[in-house]
Amino acid sequence: MSNNIYLGYEFIVSPLQPGVEILIAELGYAGFESFVETERGVTAYIQKDEWNDDILNDIQILESDEFEITYTFEDIEQTNWNAEWEKNFNPIVVDDICAVRAPFHTKFDTQYDIIIEPKMSFGTGHHETTHMMIQHILKNDFTNKSVLDMGCGTGVLAILAELKGAKPIDAVDYDNWCYLNSLENVERNNCKHITVIEGDASVLTGKKYDIIIANINRNILLQDLKTYASCLNKSGTLFLSGFYNDDIPMIQEECEKHLLKFEEKLERNLWVSLKFLN
Numbered sequence: 001m002s003n004n005i006y007l008g009y010e011f012i013v014s015p016l017q018p019g020v021e022i023l024i025a026e027l028g029y030a031g032f033e034s035f036v037e038t039e040r041g042v043t044a045y046i047q048k049d050e051w052n053d054d055i056l057n058d059i060q061i062l063e064s065d066e067f068e069i070t071y072t073f074e075d076i077e078q079t080n081w082n083a084e085w086e087k088n089f090n091p092i093v094v095d096d097i098c099a100v101r102a103p104f105h106t107k108f109d110t111q112y113d114i115i116i117e118p119k120m121s122f123g124t125g126h127h128e129t130t131h132m133m134i135q136h137i138l139k140n141d142f143t144n145k146s147v148l149d150m151g152c153g154t155g156v157l158a159i160l161a162e163l164k165g166a167k168p169i170d171a172v173d174y175d176n177w178c179y180l181n182s183l184e185n186v187e188r189n190n191c192k193h194i195t196v197i198e199g200d201a202s203v204l205t206g207k208k209y210d211i212i213i214a215n216i217n218r219n220i221l222l223q224d225l226k227t228y229a230s231c232l233n234k235s236g237t238l239f240l241s242g243f244y245n246d247d248i249p250m251i252q253e254e255c256e257k258h259l260l261k262f263e264e265k266l267e268r269n270l271w272v273s274l275k276f277l278n
Contacts (some may be wrong), residue, residue: 005048008076013041017065018269025127029217079104094134129241132266132273142166148209155182167193174200201227218243229258230278241273
């Protein structure tokens with residue numbers, strides 16, 4: 001990681017769980033790069049160049065009546081980031097079928113074994129949204145399906161899609177760090193059918209997919225659903241996550257506007273993931 005100046009936000013969260021998990025996920029979407037869980041909450045780090053006065057405006061959990069969250073922030077000294085995440089990154093196993101682990105973890109006896117070096121990218125499988133998206137991929141047929149992983153983060157979902165037989169696959173993220181990290185992880189898992197693209201929904205012009213995976217925050221989803229619908233092949237499938245149960249009506253309304261039919265909902269704590277059919 002570069003030697004840029006960072007800000008450290010120390011959040012005190014009550015109740016601790018699922019508050020900390022939700023907060024980390026939302027902060028990840030907002031541009032925070034690293035997180036260290038503490039006894040009372042979490043410390044989150046962001047490059048000073050990426051920071052602005054409104055950085056917390058879209059952090060929905062801060063407005064929630066279900067949690068009490070306070071915070072302070074300050075400039076911080078240089079940190080050994082890799083040591084920090086290695087100390088805090090534990091492997092996970094989803095439904096006894098898919099393991100997501102770092103290179104330094106022992107291999108699991110699971111059908112799918114994904115090695116991720118997340119660094120500062122969102123998408124280790126620990127967050128509820130990524131976990132549910134993995135469940136969707138495990139339950140559905142991806143054999144020879146063309147796939148878009150939108151907001152790919154570490155590339156973990158694109159990698160699992162290839163392991164499930166999908167091809168070709170586009171993994172797209174507007175964040176340069178995620179783009180570079182996805183390239184590394186695609187190579188690390190010996191994937192041959194994934195193209196990693198740096199950009200937003202504007203790069204999708206003229207593209208078509210059998211399956212679209214979009215694990216992004218609610219506002220971007222609402223903004224880009226029209227594009228996703230136009231890129232979905234007939235009888236295609238759209239998997240969405242990155243929002244709460246309360247957000248379902250507005251997400252569903254926008255999907256139905258583009259003739260997408262609701263099929264299934266997964267839920268973990270306050271987070272949800274939806275499946276729509278074209």
